[in-house]
Amino acid sequence: GTCPQSFKFMAAITTNSAGTVKYWWERSDGGISPAATLTFSSAGTKNTPIYTWSRSVSGDYWVKLYVDDPNHQLFGPRSVHLTCTP
Numbered sequence: 001g002t003c004p005q006s007f008k009f010m011a012a013i014t015t016n017s018a019g020t021v022k023y024w025w026e027r028s029d030g031g032i033s034p035a036a037t038l039t040f041s042s043a044g045t046k047n048t049p050i051y052t053w054s055r056s057v058s059g060d061y062w063v064k065l066y067v068d069d070p071n072h073q074l075f076g077p078r079s080v081h082l083t084c085t086p
Helices: none
Strands: 005-009 012-015 019-027 036-040 044-049 051-055 059-069 073-082
Touching: 005 059, 005 073, 012 019, 019 051, 036 044, 051 059
Parallel strands: none
Antiparallel strands: 005 051, 012 044, 019 036, 019 059, 059 073
């Protein structure tokens, strides 16, 4: 489509107890979003706020979600393809 294009990502994070989850997004261009947190009053699932990433060049891209605390785990990638047309 017409460039630049904005891609929007969201993740559902599930915990098995109360606590705070610290996470960030990692991108195929080497960028990293600012760290963010979700606070749980009990076990359950919450959605992250929408993360928007704009690209203006045709190509294949990905994002991954890194959960830093409590379990230091990387999720993804979620891949997208962009073809810019005049």
